[in-house]
Amino acid sequence: MARLYDAIEPEVISMSMLQHAVESSRADGESLVIPKDEKLNFSEVNVLRLDFRNILRMENLWLFSNLTKLQMDNNIIERIEGLDTLQKLTWLDLSFNNITRIEGLDSLTELTDLSLYNNRITIIENMDSLKKLNVFSIGNNQIDDENSIRYLRRFDNLRTLCLRGNPFASKPDYYIFTISHLPQVHFLDYKLIDDAPREEATKKYEIQLQQLITLEEQEREKEKTGEDQAKQYQLHKDAFVENMDQNQLFTAMFKDDVEGQKLILVPGSDELMTQFEQKCNAIVYSMFEFGLKEKEIRDREIEDFWICVNEAKNENTRQAAAIVDEFKTYRSTLFAKEDLEQQGVSPELASEYDDALTNLRNKLMALEITLVDQLEETIQTFERNLAEMVSNFTESMRANFSQLRELQAFFNENIINLCVATVERIMKGELEDEFPDDTRELFTDKDTIMNACQTSDEVHRTKIDQREDEMFSRISNWLTTMMDNIHEEEEYKRNRKRIIEISRLIDYLRADIEDM
Incomplete structure (x- = not known):
């Protein structure tokens, strides 16, 4: 209806x-x-x-x-x-x-x-x-x-x-x-x-x-398993080493390497591939373990930093509250001197109160300036420590990526030698039915096989370079973003908010006596 x-x-x-x-x-x-x-x-x-x-x-x-x-x-x-x-x-x-x-x-x-x-x-x-x-x-x-x-x-x-x-x-x-x-x-x-x-x-x-x-x-067990896997992946991602506990990088090298997939079919390449994969994965896994350990160190540094910051802010708040309480006691004593309902506030009392308000403001502002200086020093120390940790992380990872490139160069050199030898055997008629026809086309002459090996090598190196660039770019951005947020929240927004609070308090106390 x-x-x-x-x-x-x-x-x-x-x-x-x-x-x-x-x-x-x-x-x-x-x-x-x-x-x-x-x-x-x-x-x-x-x-x-x-x-x-x-x-x-x-x-x-x-x-x-x-x-x-x-x-x-x-x-x-x-x-x-x-x-x-x-x-x-x-x-x-x-x-x-x-x-x-x-x-x-x-x-x-x-x-x-x-x-x-x-x-x-x-x-x-x-x-x-x-x-x-x-x-x-x-x-x-x-x-x-x-x-x-x-x-x-x-x-x-x-x-x-x-x-x-x-x-x-x-x-x-x-x-x-x-x-x-x-x-x-x-x-x-x-x-x-x-x-x-x-x-x-x-x-x-x-x-x-x-x-x-x-x-x-x-279903709940399946969901829990999925959640646990998601948490684990996020942990690895936060450490900038996601998927490095697996053979993903090695697999990626050959996934888009059309020529390389044909080259590894040559007789005698099995053992070469096995050694290459084992050594490559061993280096990558060592990077994975190192990344997790470095994350733990960074997390402890971050936790200690916030404990220090919060302790400083809490102590500042305690001192500010004590100053305000002291002023309230003074204010009560001051106003008790005269009959405000009958006579109002005398000029002398108003002048004394105004001076006291100025003194209160100066004390609170001085306390805030002290906190700003303390936090600025703490943040600078924290930033230096974190930057040093990131630098150590990147230097160590860079050394490991260099090892991967050296391993790739060694593999490429050996696969070239194996393929050249295979070309010579084919030309002598010693290999007739050892591998498929589309692979055999690569082995028509040495120039063709050398070009194929070079193309394959470039694909592998590109994959290594991309993973390295991504890792270093992300951790650099992480550091920059974290410090920008800390500077914004702790050095600017918090300070601005506290100054506004002090100004409002003084205005309120001044308006109070003006009303009287």
């Missing part, structure tokens, strides 16, 4: 609409929104209502980075989108829309309450990241699949579920199937599930449930 406002022209979520929605919330005294006496700032809004506005597309919501509650029911939305930046969202209402597919929720990891009631959804899917989901309303949709119910088993925190109004909910075994397959759910279609019916339902589906549990355990 069409809703009355379906015939109205669809609306776009414009800046004016958002501003009006926020201002309406402030006017209604809605909790968890910015105070009425402050300037409108979308990033400070916690609650947003955009219901009954005939909205077609979800747009411009990225402005509300701290939103926890979003109400967009009773619109004509067809697709869930534009929510990627709302990572603090815990409550989302998209009921009474025209949504056909569950999607676009991956970043909403804090979501606990989701309503998709009265839409056109046929499958429950794409919700894996909603680990904290507690209340889920998906009634009055087009769900008609047992697998959608089984899908909800992965949400351990799900306690309240609404499925009524779906085709599946009209089936005779809907209730007992659902309560047996979703033991974590306490309320189904807004009714408490009693223990006795659940036990009976579980017995009826005992065999199916046991098979399902076995499959789920296997």
Whole structure:
């Protein structure tokens, strides 16, 4: 049945609409929104209502980075989108829309309450990241699949579920199937599930449930293995030695080496290839182990640096708090000298207080300058230490890459000698059926075989050079990015924030006496 406002022209979520929605919330005294006496700032809004506005597309919501509650029911939305930046969202209402597919929720990891009631959804899917989901309303949709119910088993925190109004909910075994397959759910279609019916339902589906549990355990084990592998790979990548615990570099040398793949088919090349592969992999694996050890050293240095920085900041905060507390005591004593309600603040008292404020500001600024100098020295020392570690890393790795090039040169020299000898044997008629015809074409004369060997050698050296350049480029960029961030956060943003805090404190204390 069409809703009355379906015939109205669809609306776009414009800046004016958002501003009006926020201002309406402030006017209604809605909790968890910015105070009425402050300037409108979308990033400070916690609650947003955009219901009954005939909205077609979800747009411009990225402005509300701290939103926890979003109400967009009773619109004509067809697709869930534009929510990627709302990572603090815990409550989302998209009921009474025209949504056909569950999607676009991956970043909403804090979501606990989701309503998709009265839409056109046929499958429950794409919700894996909603680990904290507690209340889920998906009634009055087009769900008609047992697998959608089984899908909800992965949400351990799900306690309240609404499925009524779906085709599946009209089936005779809907209730007992659902309560047996979703033991974590306490309320189904807004009714408490009693223990006795659940036990009976579980017995009826005992065999199916046991098979399902076995499959789920296997899937979890597979997922855990994948996660462990992903973590391991990320560890290796952070150490700049990913895939160097395998024979990937050696394989890559021959993967795009068309000529080389033919050259290694010559008689007598098997032993040469075996030795080349073993020595090459041994060098690469030693680089892998060295890279992991160097990462541990860098990580310890980084950890020690942040401990030192945080200790300095905490001590600075403690000293600043002590200075402010001392001023508050002085202020109370000073104001106790006169009857402020009757006489107000005398010029002499105001002058003394103003001098005290100036002194307070100077003390706090001096403390901040001391911290800036301390942090700057700490950061410079840290930067030198880290730069030295990166330098040692690159020098050692460069030596290993040089060994790989020498090994490649040795292999190439031997393969040339073997191929030249093979050409001579072919010319003498000693080798007739030793290798395929397309390979035999390379051995028509020495010039052809020498060109093939040179091409193969260039391919191998290029692969080695590329891996070396990538490694050194990445660790250099890592160092630059890390130090830039530290300088930006610790030397600029933190200092600027503290100066603003001091200025605001002084202004507040000065305004206080001016009011008196």
